[in-house]
Amino acid sequence: MDGVSEQSAGAAAASEVEPALAVSDLTYAYPDGHAALRGVDLRVEPGERVAVLGPNGAGKTTLTLHLNGVLRGSSGSISVGGLEVVDRNLKEIRRRVGLVFQDPDDQLFMPTVREDVAFGPANFGARGAELEQRVHEALDAVGMTEHAHRSPLHLSGGQRKRVALAAVLACDPELLVLDEPSANLEPVARRELAEVLLSLGSTTLMVTHDLPYALQLCPRSVVVDDGRVVADGPTAELLADDEFLTAHRLELPFGFRVPGA
Numbered sequence: 403m404d405g406v407s408e409q410s411a412g413a414a415a416a417s418e419v420e421p422a423l424a425v426s427d428l429t430y431a432y433p434d435g436h437a438a439l440r441g442v443d444l445r446v447e448p449g450e451r452v453a454v455l456g457p458n459g460a461g462k463t464t465l466t467l468h469l470n471g472v473l474r475g476s477s478g479s480i481s482v483g484g485l486e487v488v489d490r491n492l493k494e495i496r497r498r499v500g501l502v503f504q505d506p507d508d509q510l511f512m513p514t515v516r517e518d519v520a521f522g523p524a525n526f527g528a529r530g531a532e533l534e535q536r537v538h539e540a541l542d543a544v545g546m547t548e549h550a551h552r553s554p555l556h557l558s559g560g561q562r563k564r565v566a567l568a569a570v571l572a573c574d575p576e577l578l579v580l581d582e583p584s585a586n587l588e589p590v591a592r593r594e595l596a597e598v599l600l601s602l603g604s605t606t607l608m609v610t611h612d613l614p615y616a617l618q619l620c621p622r623s624v625v626v627d628d629g630r631v632v633a634d635g636p637t638a639e640l641l642a643d644d645e646f647l648t649a650h651r652l653e654l655p656f657g658f659r660v661p662g663a
């Protein structure tokens with residue numbers, strides 16, 4: 403049994419349960435005709451953390467924008483926890499799929515941290531004590547409780563990133579999708595965010611160019627290039643294959659060695 407199968411086996415064994423995410427033969431061309439996805443298949447089991455790697459222009463962002471229906475494929479299908487991404491399901495799909503953008507400033511717009519974190523669940527109907535509990539639990543999960551009444555504008559980049567994550571967690575998503583979580587973070591903030599993500603246990607898809615971060619956080623990686631999945635396997639194995647990395651314009655930081663490789 404290879405590493406991927408091993409990793410998935412725990413989740414899959416129990417899995418008459420629906421996969422957290424199932425993408426099947428997804429194709430998409432932008433209105434100018436550029437084919438950005440050319441038949442993508444991807445299955446993520448509940449509890450997995452999967453990195454999506456690939457060079458600039460590979461189609462990673464295009465793929466993530468399909469997961470909550472912002473973009474709609476010209477063919478193929480997507481389901482989240484068994485629910486198909488189609489018009490009639492979009493409200494529930496957007497609750498199930500929590501997108502954390504690369505730039506927290508695209509996500510935070512309220513006067514206080516508390517209000518930013520309350521915005522999503524309130525929008526999905528949470529009120530009163532339930533809303534307060536969700537806000538409390540989400541801020542606690544990212545270690546930002548003591549900052550609840552501050553303005554997000556007065557926080558550091560790392561803190562803002564964690565508040566953006568809390569705002570998504572408060573909606574109780576079934577699939578967390580992180581776009582470049584470590585981008586623009588200083589080393590301490592990068593490590594603190596990794597510790598938070600490891601503590602969550604959420605099913606996570608993480609798009610990143612930060613290969614050591616993928617290795618630290620995601621046992622499995624999917625590599626996308628030119629609109630196709632070109633590899634899907636244990637992150638440590640993929641990142642130890644120099645020839646494969648070169649072929650897909652992926653590069654580890656100078657001097658970085660994959661432990662055990």
Ligand SMILES: Nc1ncnc2c1ncn2[C@@H]1O[C@H](COP(=O)(O)OP(=O)(O)OP(=O)(O)O)[C@@H](O)[C@H]1O
Binds near residue numbers: 432437438459
């Ligand atoms: N609005 C658009 N119109 C036309 N083509 C687009 C549009 N957005 C992206 N593309 C093209 O689609 C392809 C996939 O882009 P995408 O942004 O999904 O790649 P990516 O893997 O996320 O890249 P990066 O690592 O640079 O963020 C690229 O060739 C890109 O130029």
